[in-house]
Amino acid sequence: MANLVTVGIADLNVVKAPDTLVTYALGSCVGICLYDNEKKIAGLAHIMLPLSKDAAQGIDNKRRYADTGIMELIQTMNLQGASASRLTAKIAGGAQMFSVSSSMFNIGERNVEAVKKVLASYRIRIVAEETGLNFGRTVFFHGDTGIMEVRAAMKETKMV
Amino acid sequence: MSIQNVEQLKDIHIDVLREIGNIGSGNAASALADLLQCETNIAVPTVRLLDFNDAVKFLGGPENITIGMLVNITGEIHGMMLYIIQRAFASKMTMQLFGTDIADMMNLNDMERSLISEVGNIMAASYINALASLTGMTIDISVPTLTSDMVGAILSVPTIEFAKVGNKVLFIDDSFIIGDSEIKSNMILVPEMQSLETLFEKLGVGV
Numbered sequence: 628m629a630n631l632v633t634v635g636i637a638d639l640n641v642v643k644a645p646d647t648l649v650t651y652a653l654g655s656c657v658g659i660c661l662y663d664n665e666k667k668i669a670g671l672a673h674i675m676l677p678l679s680k681d682a683a684q685g686i687d688n689k690r691r692y693a694d695t696g697i698m699e700l701i702q703t704m705n706l707q708g709a710s711a712s713r714l715t716a717k718i719a720g721g722a723q724m725f726s727v728s729s730s731m732f733n734i735g736e737r738n739v740e741a742v743k744k745v746l747a748s749y750r751i752r753i754v755a756e757e758t759g760l761n762f763g764r765t766v767f768f769h770g771d772t773g774i775m776e777v778r779a780a781m782k783e784t785k786m787v
Numbered sequence: 788m789s790i791q792n793v794e795q796l797k798d799i800h801i802d803v804l805r806e807i808g809n810i811g812s813g814n815a816a817s818a819l820a821d822l823l824q825c826e827t828n829i830a831v832p833t834v835r836l837l838d839f840n841d842a843v844k845f846l847g848g849p850e851n852i853t854i855g856m857l858v859n860i861t862g863e864i865h866g867m868m869l870y871i872i873q874r875a876f877a878s879k880m881t882m883q884l885f886g887t888d889i890a891d892m893m894n895l896n897d898m899e900r901s902l903i904s905e906v907g908n909i910m911a912a913s914y915i916n917a918l919a920s921l922t923g924m925t926i927d928i929s930v931p932t933l934t935s936d937m938v939g940a941i942l943s944v945p946t947i948e949f950a951k952v953g954n955k956v957l958f959i960d961d962s963f964i965i966g967d968s969e970i971k972s973n974m975i976l977v978p979e980m981q982s983l984e985t986l987f988e989k990l991g992v993g994v
Contacts, residue, residue: 651849691950734948763940763943780893780936
């Protein structure tokens with residue numbers, strides 16, 4: 628029987644086919660879906676901020692940042708038998724929820740940029756992207772097909 | 788000692804914030820009564836430190852559609868305030884003033900937006916005025932920006948801002964009695980840590 632595994636904010640998880648991962652209501656956060664098509668292993672990380680070096684003292688959650696979160700996701704997938712060289716990526720989120728132009732508010736865009744840089748450093752290709760704009764997204768990532776299903780309020784569901 | 792993250796706050800600090808919330812809510816209730824032209828009362832607000840997941844759960848789950856209003860705080864302290872308005876509250880306001888319910892939360896019309904922005908403005912200004920008069924500081928707020936979407940996505944904005952300094956958000960839980968119905972609303976306060984220190988020093992409860 629297929630399970631639905633939830634990934635919270637600043638968290639990550641890995642499943643094998645036929646299970647599905649879900650992360651709810653991405654705003655400025657970014658959901659990173661990695662897939663090993665040969666082994667049918669799917670991983671999803673929900674990051675909040677670009678780089679771990681920006682962390683304040685005493686705050687230690689690696690899953691919060693694009694760089695350390697993606698690193699841990701790849702390691703976790705490797706442990707379950709995935710190969711980093713076979714991984715492809717699909718990303719979603721990074722919206723600007725409020726229309727105010729200030730550096731504080733374009734965090735969504737900065738998150739997406741950081742995610743792309745980190746993925747490029749691992750030579751992981753981004754094959755689908757549903758990012759930016761100004762609305763929240765819920766992401767389902769299907770372990771059997773590697774399809775990312777993106778739902779938004781009052782909008783058509785996208786399967787990419 | 789300086790505040791590095793919000794979890795270092797003690798009960799006394801939360802009590803002080805609750806008292807400010809209390810005064811702010813009192814101001815807000817009389818302003819709301821004027822606007823809505825009906826009797827409006829308010830209970831003592833609860834002020835809590837909640838982590839993101841609990842805050843989202845409290846607000847009806849991540850995909851619950853709510854209105855979020857964001858206000859920037861500048862002047863002697865800096866930060867942001869997010870005011871969350873649930874459908875029931877928004878409906879109550881439009882019913883009271885226009886006699887019509889909100890047709891579509893995701894597509895508010897101009898009248899609805901303007902009314903809800905005004906209420907958000909009243910709420911934010913009431914709290915900030917309470918804060919300013921108790922501390923003698925000059926504090927300004929920006930014009931509120933409004934969106935309606937999944938509450939989890941809306942809440943990600945202050946949470947990300949807060950993530951640099953802690954795992955939790957400052958959550959003010961208000962309960963109004965408007966006419967004969969009880970209405971809940973929530974304010975999330977995201978101060979810069981330096982500002983929080985300044986604030987507590989001014990109030991005589993330095994960390």
